[in-house]
Amino acid sequence: MRKIGIIAIFVLLAGAAMLFIKQPASTSQPAAPETAAAPEMVLVPAGKFQMGNKKFPNAAPVHQVTLTSDFYIGKFEVTNREYCSALNYAFSKGYIDPAALKGNKGMAKGVSRSPQKYQDVFDEHSKMTFEDGVFKPYAGFENKPVVEVTWFGAAFYCNMLSEQEGLEPLYDLDDWSCQVYGKTGYRLPTEAEWEYAARYNDGRKYPWGNEKADDTYANIRKPILDPVDVLTTDAGAYSPRGDSQLGICDMAGNVAEWCNDWYNEISYAHEAKSEDPVGPGPSQYYYLPPFKEFRPARVLRGGGFIYDPVYRKEMGAPFVINTVLDNEAFDNGCRSFDYDGLSRQVEGFRVVKIVADAKTAAAFSAAKK
Numbered sequence: 001m002r003k004i005g006i007i008a009i010f011v012l013l014a015g016a017a018m019l020f021i022k023q024p025a026s027t028s029q030p031a032a033p034e035t036a037a038a039p040e041m042v043l044v045p046a047g048k049f050q051m052g053n054k055k056f057p058n059a060a061p062v063h064q065v066t067l068t069s070d071f072y073i074g075k076f077e078v079t080n081r082e083y084c085s086a087l088n089y090a091f092s093k094g095y096i097d098p099a100a101l102k103g104n105k106g107m108a109k110g111v112s113r114s115p116q117k118y119q120d121v122f123d124e125h126s127k128m129t130f131e132d133g134v135f136k137p138y139a140g141f142e143n144k145p146v147v148e149v150t151w152f153g154a155a156f157y158c159n160m161l162s163e164q165e166g167l168e169p170l171y172d173l174d175d176w177s178c179q180v181y182g183k184t185g186y187r188l189p190t191e192a193e194w195e196y197a198a199r200y201n202d203g204r205k206y207p208w209g210n211e212k213a214d215d216t217y218a219n220i221r222k223p224i225l226d227p228v229d230v231l232t233t234d235a236g237a238y239s240p241r242g243d244s245q246l247g248i249c250d251m252a253g254n255v256a257e258w259c260n261d262w263y264n265e266i267s268y269a270h271e272a273k274s275e276d277p278v279g280p281g282p283s284q285y286y287y288l289p290p291f292k293e294f295r296p297a298r299v300l301r302g303g304g305f306i307y308d309p310v311y312r313k314e315m316g317a318p319f320v321i322n323t324v325l326d327n328e329a330f331d332n333g334c335r336s337f338d339y340d341g342l343s344r345q346v347e348g349f350r351v352v353k354i355v356a357d358a359k360t361a362a363a364f365s366a367a368k369k
Contacts, residue, residue: 038165039082041072041353042248044197051195051268053333058265065192066275069181069357073189073197074350076235076249077145077257078157080128080137083119086160087135095160101130108135110156112173114368117341118153119146124228125345143234145255145348150341151188151298152176154258154349158186161351170354175367178260180278181354182362188260189352190365191335192277194301198252198332200245205332207244207251213330217242218253220330221307230345231305251302252330255348256323259299260365263337281366286339288318296369300336303329304346318342340368 046069052062087108090096100109101121108118108130121130126148127141149157155176159169162185170185171178178187189197198207208217215221218238222231236249244251251257261279282296300323307327312319323329323336324346338347 037082037085038161039078039351040075042075042197042246044071044073044193044200044246046070047196047201049196049199049201050203051192051333053331055328056331056334059268059333059335061268063268064274065196065277067193067196068276069360070355071193072353072355073193073248074352075247077255077348077350078154079143079235080146081142083146083149083157084128084135084137086157087119089164090156090160091133091135095156106130108153110152110173114174114176116152116176117150117343118156119150120148120343123148123343125230127230141232144230144232145235145250147230147232147255147345147348148343149258149348150343151258151338152341153343154188155260157349158188158351161186172367177367178365180260180363180365181276181360182356184354184356186351186353188258188349190277191259191261191279191299191301193352194251194257194259195332197246197248198244198302202245204245206330207248207332208242213252213328218250218330219305220253220303221327222305223308224306227312228345233305251332253303254305255302256300256304256329256336256344256346257302258347258349259301261299262366263297263299263335265335276360276363278363278365282340282369286317288339289316290318295340297337297339300338300347301334303331303334303336306346321346323347 046067048066050062051065052059054060097109097111100107106122107120110116120126127138155171159171162169167185170187204210206213219233232254239249243249262282264280264284267280285294285296287294303323306324309325311324318339321338328334329336
């Protein structure tokens with residue numbers, strides 16, 4: 001009995017030692033590239049629709065647009081879990097600047113010839129963190145849409161999806177131009193694609209139809225008691241009641257969604273191409289006092305969870321954004337925007353996947369100047 005007891009103790013000690021040895025050491029990088037699961041996509045058939053809404057000055061005139069090829073759009077907004085997975089993959093490949101992640105103002109930032117902020121990891125609104133070389137979402141926020149992500153961070157995520165599927169990325173990270181048509185891969189939806197997917201074939205006012213908008217259809221008009229509040233809901237939480245005709249979730253509310261296009265408030269009045277439009281180049285600039293410079297803007301669609309007509313009005317640009325100020329920001333025809341390189345607690349995105357079509361001529365969106 002004594003011999004057996006000694007052996008048992010030895011085995012237990014050896015097991016404990018092995019467990020201790022197997023504990024991972026703190027490291028500045030993940031041990032191996034993390035591979036993100038392909039997002040669930042919805043097919044959007046090619047077609048024509050009436051784009052715009054004369055109720056909004058920047059969305060007039062209403063005009064016909066033709067999208068000549070089918071495309072796929074994300075059924076859900078990209079979540080914190082999905083975005084962290086892509087950042088971990090990118091970090092393991094050396095695509096993220098480790099120096100930019102240090103300090104209390106750390107951020108996920110790229111390493112191209114035009115390095116940009118991707119996501120404010122340590123911002124008070126961000127619901128993810130970076131610890132021991134790993135990006136991870138806060139507990140309970142895994143399936144909520146990523147916020148505090150810039151347009152660049154959304155475009156970068158699309159490139160990571162393409163790369164992991166063995167596709168050539170559509171965004172050039174050195175000048176931030178994008179091959180919108182003519183090559184297979186992931187990107188942000190054009191403004192026309194976004195609105196077409198929301199309206200589809202009946203010109204509906206909201207993704208779910210023409211019924212009056214309230215919080216039984218979407219995460220909208222939430223009052224925030226504290227500026228740091230992030231009152232997002234899990235992706236798809238309002239499904240199927242709030243879904244579009246094609247079954248796309250959260251196109252209204254939750255987070256406003258980045259589109260591929262540069263913003264110009266009068267671009268519809270000068271729309272030169274009504275077939276597969278890719279939007280204007282950077283042509284409307286705003287002076288931002290904190291940065292002491294003029295910056296262009298990118299399109300946002302769908303509105304977010306906040307509606308507050310006095311939201312930070314006393315602070316002026318760049319703190320005031322129309323996706324929060326407009327009571328109808330989630331109308332399918334409402335055009336919102338934000339300034340180049342900035343991120344917010346109410347902004348996220350969904351992706352589009354394009355399959356190269358011989359019918360569609362190659363087209364590119366303009367580079368960052």
